[in-house]
Amino acid sequence: MGAKAAMQGAMLTLDARVAALAQLGTVMQAIGRSEAWPGHTIGLGEAEYDSLQESVRRAHIQNGWATEENVRHAFAAWGEALNRARIEGWVAAYPELSSARTDPRTVGLILAGNIPLVGLHDVLCVWLSGHHARVKCSSQETELVPAVFTVLDHFAPGALEQISFTTEKLGAVDALIATGSNNTARYFEHYFGHVPRIVRKSRVSVAVLDGTETEAELTALGEDVFRYFGLGCRNVSKVLVPQDFDLDRLFKAFFPWKDIVHHNKYANNYDYTRALWMLDRIDFVENGFLLVKEDAALTSPVATLFYERYDDVSTAKAYIAAYRDSIQCIVGHGDRAFGRSQYPELADYADGVDTLRFLLGLK
Numbered sequence: 001m002g003a004k005a006a007m008q009g010a011m012l013t014l015d016a017r018v019a020a021l022a023q024l025g026t027v028m029q030a031i032g033r034s035e036a037w038p039g040h041t042i043g044l045g046e047a048e049y050d051s052l053q054e055s056v057r058r059a060h061i062q063n064g065w066a067t068e069e070n071v072r073h074a075f076a077a078w079g080e081a082l083n084r085a086r087i088e089g090w091v092a093a094y095p096e097l098s099s100a101r102t103d104p105r106t107v108g109l110i111l112a113g114n115i116p117l118v119g120l121h122d123v124l125c126v127w128l129s130g131h132h133a134r135v136k137c138s139s140q141e142t143e144l145v146p147a148v149f150t151v152l153d154h155f156a157p158g159a160l161e162q163i164s165f166t167t168e169k170l171g172a173v174d175a176l177i178a179t180g181s182n183n184t185a186r187y188f189e190h191y192f193g194h195v196p197r198i199v200r201k202s203r204v205s206v207a208v209l210d211g212t213e214t215e216a217e218l219t220a221l222g223e224d225v226f227r228y229f230g231l232g233c234r235n236v237s238k239v240l241v242p243q244d245f246d247l248d249r250l251f252k253a254f255f256p257w258k259d260i261v262h263h264n265k266y267a268n269n270y271d272y273t274r275a276l277w278m279l280d281r282i283d284f285v286e287n288g289f290l291l292v293k294e295d296a297a298l299t300s301p302v303a304t305l306f307y308e309r310y311d312d313v314s315t316a317k318a319y320i321a322a323y324r325d326s327i328q329c330i331v332g333h334g335d336r337a338f339g340r341s342q343y344p345e346l347a348d349y350a351d352g353v354d355t356l357r358f359l360l361g362l363k
Helices: 002-011 014-032 046-062 068-081 084-091 120-129 144-155 182-191 215-230 248-262 264-279 313-322 355-360
Strands: 106-110 132-136 163-166 175-179 197-200 204-208 236-242 291-294 304-310 327-331
Touching: 014 046, 014 068, 014 084, 014 144, 046 068, 046 144, 068 215, 106 120, 120 132, 120 144, 120 163, 120 175, 120 355, 144 163, 175 182, 175 355, 182 197, 204 215, 204 313, 215 236, 215 248, 248 264, 264 291, 304 313
Parallel strands: 106 132, 106 175, 132 163, 175 197, 204 236, 204 327, 236 304, 291 304
Antiparallel strands: none
16 A cells, blocks of 8 residues: 555656645645634545644644744744745746656655754655655654645645654665754764765844834844744844944834743743843843843844944945855845745745755755
């Protein structure tokens, strides 16, 4: 039965795969909005739909950071990305996808668990490219991505035959895509240096303000700073501001996020860093739920935001250039819109490395 399903998956046309992803997007949008089962038009039976809902509700048990609100936000963002027009625009750049792969390789995937569904894009890329994936989920999130693929298998029979999930070591693989910290990246390079690989390190995002931002834009920036408690590589960790920028504008704009400090893990980080900075006599300002410090460093701790003032836009550009390899995205006028850092397009590959092109090039 497994071989038959695998053949079904391999024989799916590109249009059928696109349609399956679009239907998955419809389901993820509904889950993101916390909708009750809307009927068979969703493509799933009520029990199957409710099973996915339950996975969303359980996520916080494994990972205290994975609140139901944040998990549903991740589902909604994926639902927005997986609409037919966007999927077709994405795959159009890869004409090779129209041909069935006759020599699939086994690709090892090591997923991070810092924010919900963070590794889903990699798994979908392997499925689309026709390879087989052996996926090691983060111990902080072992259910969500498998649950999503269980749904995809309803719309694209055989999808689950291409993907296996494990909690053990990956074993022998033909290629690797791994995401982790700078320290784990060295481990990945050591043990998988003999195979083609994409190894991602720690990154954060930066906002560049020019002083002309509206209050609505600064309020939207709060989404980029606080969503997922600031744990993602697409979260803004550093803000570059003009010399005369009034920081009170940020505090006022961020006020809607005041209740974030009631989350115990976030509050613990806030209290710890605040006490440490006070003991070290470090200058900072605070508003009860965010510590803001002038600092040349790029990466700020949880519950904090670093800022740096610049005299001229060329200075800000020079800072960005100096840290380009550690920056995931830039928020601001002329770059990613405020409030949209956590809504990447399907072709917004992590670390700027084209995952799908890498997979299609495997021999």
